[in-house]
Amino acid sequence: MKNITKDNLTDTVKSSFRRIDDERTRHLVNRLVHHLHAFATETQLSHEEWREGIAFLHRAAEISSPSRSEFTLMSDVLGLSSLVDLLAARPGATEGSVLGPFHTRGSPWMTSGANLIKNNPGQAVLIRGRVTDVQGQPLTQASIDFWQNADNGMYWQMDDSQPQDNLRCQIQVLSDGSFELATLRPQPYLVPTDGPVGELLGVSHRDAWRPAHFHIIVEAPGYRSLITEVFDDADPWVDKDAVFGVRASLVRPFKPESDAATAARLGLPEHYLVVDLPIRLAIQD
Numbered sequence: 001m002k003n004i005t006k007d008n009l010t011d012t013v014k015s016s017f018r019r020i021d022d023e024r025t026r027h028l029v030n031r032l033v034h035h036l037h038a039f040a041t042e043t044q045l046s047h048e049e050w051r052e053g054i055a056f057l058h059r060a061a062e063i064s065s066p067s068r069s070e071f072t073l074m075s076d077v078l079g080l081s082s083l084v085d086l087l088a089a090r091p092g093a094t095e096g097s098v099l100g101p102f103h104t105r106g107s108p109w110m111t112s113g114a115n116l117i118k119n120n121p122g123q124a125v126l127i128r129g130r131v132t133d134v135q136g137q138p139l140t141q142a143s144i145d146f147w148q149n150a151d152n153g154m155y156w157q158m159d160d161s162q163p164q165d166n167l168r169c170q171i172q173v174l175s176d177g178s179f180e181l182a183t184l185r186p187q188p189y190l191v192p193t194d195g196p197v198g199e200l201l202g203v204s205h206r207d208a209w210r211p212a213h214f215h216i217i218v219e220a221p222g223y224r225s226l227i228t229e230v231f232d233d234a235d236p237w238v239d240k241d242a243v244f245g246v247r248a249s250l251v252r253p254f255k256p257e258s259d260a261a262t263a264a265r266l267g268l269p270e271h272y273l274v275v276d277l278p279i280r281l282a283i284q285d
Contacts, residue, residue, distance in 0.1 A: 010037040056196050063195040066104065067157040073101040073197045076243035077206075085245075090224065090282035092134030097229040097245040100215060101192070102155040107145060107168040115182040115267040116167050122151035122184035124268050125254065127230075129277030130178045131218055138177030139281060142220035145170050146181060148213070153189035182266045185254060185273060186212040188237045201242070211237035211246065216279075223281040230277060252277070 004012060014033050020026035039045070060070040075081045076098050085096035117124060131142035147168035149155045156162040173179045190208045193201060201208050212232040219225045231238055231251045238246055254273040263270055 006041075010034065013037070056199075059196040067102070068192070069101045070192075070195050070197060072099060073191060073195075073243075074200075076100065076245070077191070077197055077201060079244045082244040085227070088224075090134075092280060093224070093282035094218075094226055094228060094278075094280050095247045095249050096227050097247060097250060098243050099217075099227050100229075100243075102157050103145075103147060103215065103217075104157075105145075107147065107165055107170050110169045110171050112171050112174050112179045112181070113266055114169055114171060116169060117182060117184055117267070120150055120167065120184055122187075124272040125183050125185050126257070126262070126266060126268060126272055126274045127181045127183060127214070127277055128179070128274065129279055130176070131173050131220065131279045131281065132177055133223065134280050134282055136280075138173075138175075139220040139223065140173065140175055140177055142173045142177060142218060142223075142279075142281070143170060144173065144179060144181075145217040145219075146183075147215045148183065148186045149189055151184060151187060153187040158192070180266065182268055182272075183214075186214055186232065188212045188235055191242055206242065207237075207240055208242050209237045209240065210242055211235040211240075213245075214275075218279050218281060220281055222284055224284055226279065226281055230275065 010033065014030050017026065017029045017033070020029060040050075043049075060074060064070045072081070081098040085098065089095060131139045131144075133139060145168075147155070150159065150162060150167060152159065154162070156164055156166040156168075167183060169181075171179055171181065188209055188211050191201075191210060192198060193208050198208070212235045213229040215229055217225065217227050229245055229250060231246055233251045233253050238251060252275050254275055256271065257274045258271045260270070262268065263272065
């Protein structure tokens with residue numbers, strides 16, 4: 001087409017993608033072009049602003065690595081990650097929450113009842129729960145991918161003093177769908193502010209704090225994968241999460257307990273905290 005104008009450009013660009021074979025992909029690209037062009041038109045985007053936006057994305061790519069995704073963090077602080085989680089919610093299933101920028105696949109496999117504390121300082125916590133479907137039937141083939149930060153608020157990717165895969169693991173549930181995991185009370189922390197997302201938070205005068213939480217991914221054959229977080233109800237930042245990930249159903253009490261037999265079996269100190277964590281998965285659509 002020789003005569004491109006601002007009136008026909010958007011439709012021309014959308015038409016150029018009409019041969020994408022997959023219908024869903026074709027729809028997504030079409031709507032992406034539509035809304036990108038609408039944003040530029042509505043804001044009367046200037047050349048200088050467009051160049052700065054491209055430079056922002058370049059900086060996000062440059063600081064990203066296999067163990068840190070600045071683009072995931074960007075999605076988080078813009079609320080997009082949280083919106084996708086909420087759109088994916090299914091009645092009766094445990095609510096999802098953000099993946100965060102520090103998840104890496106391939107954490108060590110351990111058995112239920114594993115103790116992640118090792119030489120880490122902090123307050124001991126026993127997480128115990130059961131994975132079921134929305135009717136309460138156990139999902140015996142479910143697996144859990146777990147990760148959290150250390151007592152200094154940092155994940156291992158942020159802290160050279162921590163060994164790789166510190167305070168993270170994968171476990172298979174037991175035959176009744178239950179699982180146990182000995183770990184530490186997580187700490188609130190600042191999301192990384194040394195990259196372009198930090199610049200965005202700075203100019204917005206926004207807090208960069210996240211409340212203390214555990215991360216988990218739960219998967220079972222034939223069921224929707226769950227990516228979620230578990231929050232400490234005593235944390236002062238639980239009402240001001242920088243990435244909008246808190247859901248009321250995911251805020252849990254950390255209850256004191258001192259059962260000698262449990263402590264001996266799991267390698268816990270005499271006094272520890274307990275978080276009860278029932279997980280319900282929805283059937284795959």
